[in-house]
Amino acid sequence: MPKKPPRNAFYFFMVDYREQQRKKGIHYENMAEVANAAGPVWRDAPPSTRTKFEDMAKKAKQKYNVPEMKYTSTGISLAEIEQREREAREAQEAELEDIKNLVTLNVVKGSIYTEDFYLMDVNFYCKAGTHYVIGESTVLRFNLKDGIKDNYHEIINPGSIPTGYAHDVKLGSQELGLEMPDETVPRSNYIQILATIIDYLKQQDSNSNILPPIFTMPDKVLPVQDFFLQMCSRAAEDESLFRIYKLDTLFYNLINSIKTRGNEGFPKESLALTQLKKDLFKYTPGLGCEHHEEADKSVECTLSKVKRLAFTILDSCCPIAGIDVVPGKHLPFDYDIQGILSIKEQKKGRLAASIAGLPGLSSSNSSVVNDSFNDSTLHTTAESNVVKKERRVHEPLRMPKTDFAQKVRLAPDLTESNFPKLTAGHGRGRGLSGSFGKLKLDK
Template sequence: MPKKQPRNAFYFYMQDFKEEQRIKGIHYNNMAEVAEAAGPLWRDAPPPVRTKFEEKAKKEKQKYNLPDMKYTSTGISYAELERQEKEAKDAEASELKDIKNIVKLKCFNGAIIHEDFYLMDVNFFCKANNEYLIAESTVLRFNLQDGIKDQYHEIINPGQIPVGYAYDVKQGSEELGLEMPDEMQKKSNYFQILANIIDYLKQKDRDSKNMPPLFTMPDKVEAIRDFLHQMCSRAAEDDSIFRVYKLDALFFTLINAIKTNSDEGFPRESLALSQLKKDPFKYSPGIGCEIHEEADKSVMCSTSRVKRWAFTVLDSCCPVAGIEMQAGSHVPFDFDLEKIYTYKEQKKVRAAPSVANTAGPSASNVSTVSEAFIDAAAMSTVENPEKEKRTHEPLRMPKMEYSRHINVAPELTEDNFPSLSSGTGRGRGLSSSFKKLNMKK
């Protein structure tokens, strides 16, 4: 790389322009004056003239082995976009490798069922000036054996609303079921919230320098990272101490690591994400914070959301790991586990589909608890396997000629329509106009 940047096309044009003016007797004291005089001419120069000097600049770059820089319409070079894309791919590969190492290490000695995992979710009023105005935050701890253990929840007052974003904040507060931020009230202590989160993550091993990763849905990764960055910047803390990973990557890796049969788990990571997005426990009562429960907005609560994520993972993984689920820990309190297990035993002997000609599903392949409430029709089929199939009889004969029952419409002529009168209304004068047209010809 040269110490000085190679000259561009305009520089060579200025050199040529300066020489032409010198021959004419016009002299300039410095290159700034030359640039001022040659600038308008360069902007209006025809393509053949510009190409001549662009070729000179290209040869100049080739001397230093510099690549030709191409830019997008937004002014970002393609090289920069490729670099950002490569960094994102490397970060994703590193994240997946870290998750696999955590899971495989604990699966080696069977400690995976006691390994604590941490979920995090945030609600934000809006995004203002590339910064999220966080309204609520929840961190939850769970493992396969014990289910949901505890959570740390905070309602956050971001303080003064940025100029021009009051309406966005109002809309966000109505959607979330939270009150508008009160600028007269004291702003939430981000330093204290950060300390609480760090203590919560390190409660199992306070002497450890590394904190466990935080898992969330892909669409919440950016907001959570920004929230952690806001708190760390106020506390002069390095935000690299936090690792924010995608929950679907953990779900996919975890269930495939503990499975014992080939028909268990997920063949693709996208299926794990699809199961999480189904949100089978979405309308479970009593799992949100008090504020959202009173406002009947439990679905929007960050505490309710992380619990539903945990229930979804536990509902799929616990049967595969052979763990007996407990209401309130592995599934919501209102789920009748005895009926669910009875139904699953019945599903074990269900006949396989004749078209696909495949074996019937195993107990582990039908591990989701929510299926017991969705597939009620299939349950009745299992209880009455010899029940006759219902047939459908048409309500009318298909060969019946309905056209003979239709009355033919009478033929209409001009005599059936009255002529327009030349009154004082909106159609004044139309009748006389029609006569002038002589429409009978």
């Protein structure tokens, strides 16, 4: 391998340009002077001239086994795409590790029930290019013991509508129950909103320079990240201070860290996301802000959304943790708390489905199930404790082995006397005998 990498096409063009100018009597002291003189000529060179020197550079790279750069149809190099995918994969692994460490640390400290978690949701009119036109945001704080503690809700006026996106903004405002952005008044103060959010996140530890992570649904990660990017760019703040993580990952690790029985929690992270997407409290009245309640769009309000997400997590975790549910904190005010708790106790007390007359066992105890079939004592005890159901017998619609030949009657013998003769007559159906006489068949 050479000490220096192979030259590019412009280098070979400069060498040729320097030689051509030398023949004309023009001399350059170094390659820097050649670059200054040859640069404008290279930019205006026709494609045929460029191709000549690009081929020379390509041959030089092949000579030294330098890999050729490959690009997609949109002009993006494959190496850049691979780097982005690698960075996204590393970021996802770091997020998962950070959430696990957060939950595990609080479990060890014994503060998992009092640790505050922050949920966030945003509503955006549309996506204009690479940025989202944000119209509303809410940050909510809760923990398992106290339930929902407080929230910071803000309806945002983004100001001027991006050129070409007026129709999209109009559709978004109708869908989300938001007013159209008012261009006649100054837009919302993003610097003030950012400062308020930072103070809100520091409530638990005001002396710490590390802000707690913010959790949101997977489809809102990019809009929330872009919202912080917009605010930080105006406030000259470092956006890397904010960690935006997926809520389903927190839900999965949180409920599995406090479970005490094998049938509690989620065996897979995807089940936590499914539970959040069910949105069991979606149509509960009174959860939204005053603006959305008056417009009958409470379901779309970000304040209502984060409350419903928190209620879903608390509704699943509190019975496992043995925490007394408080109306308005762990569940909405108008829910029958006693009825819900009694149902959950019944579910916790139920046994698994029985298999072959034996109490249901988990998959990890499959060897015990196999051994129990050889134990006559266990088999006898299981049969005495399990209530046997009557076996269902299928009754066919017709009796089997029925001889239908006995019920079939033989057809009677028929003669000519059973059929009337056709006679000639007027009108329709007089037969063919009357017509044969009119035909002159002998001629």
